[in-house]
Amino acid sequence: MGGGRSETSALSGTGGGRGITTTNQNSQRPNACCFCWCCCCSCSCLTIRNEEERRKRRRRKRISQDTKMETIPNCEPCIKPSVEEVQLWSQSFDKLMRNPAGRNVFREFLRTEYSEENMLFWLACEDLKQEINKSSVEEKARVIYEDYISILSPKEVSLDARVREVINRKMQDPAPHTFDDAQLQIYTLMHRDSYPRFLSSNIYKSLVHGSSRTSSES
Secondary structure (H helix, E strand, O other), rough: OOOOOOOOOEOOOOOOOEEOOOOEEEEEEEOOOOOOOOOOHHHHHHHHHHHHHHHHHHHHHHHHOOOOOOOOOOOOOOOOOOHHHHHHOOOOOHHOOHHHHHHHHHHHHHHHHHHHHHHHHHHHHHHHOOOOOOHHHHHHHHHHHHHHHOOOOOOOOOOOHHHHHHHHEEEEOOOOOOOOOHHHHHHHHHHHHHHHEEEEOHHHHHHHHHHHHHHHOO
């Protein structure tokens, strides 16, 4: 995807005999600074944001030509959120992401922005971290790599060169926390880029107003 990235990956079987090689990234592409909430500089974030915007434009064009958006599939099981829960989502991104109903609503919003893969990747990483069976860990890690890390996948998430190199090394012997660095980077991207727009979206506003109206009528 954008930035002239070149990557070749080879994943064979589900055991330890898989190899992944990665060529150096374009020399013009900046290295990541940090992934904390208060970033000392914005070079990494700018690169990710530019890639994200290019991806959104391509996917928006493709989806508009292919089909209309369908109802969000495979939502997490959850109960209807209370007024208090819905209001808490605006206090912090952490509170939104800790709530299953909040994640479903946020995922619906990401779908309208053609970036649902960010939430799907984050959820897949959470699922992987709960796995203890080695063969299952290897299989789930392989699927995550092919679905969200490979540059050949239409659901590829935006990651910088350093994180990709870490993943490629760890995929030699996958573990439940193989994608931790990548998961943090995508979490940070959603927090900084998508979350503020979510709070201003009609999806969230209608939910807040609807919950408040239902509460006052009861």
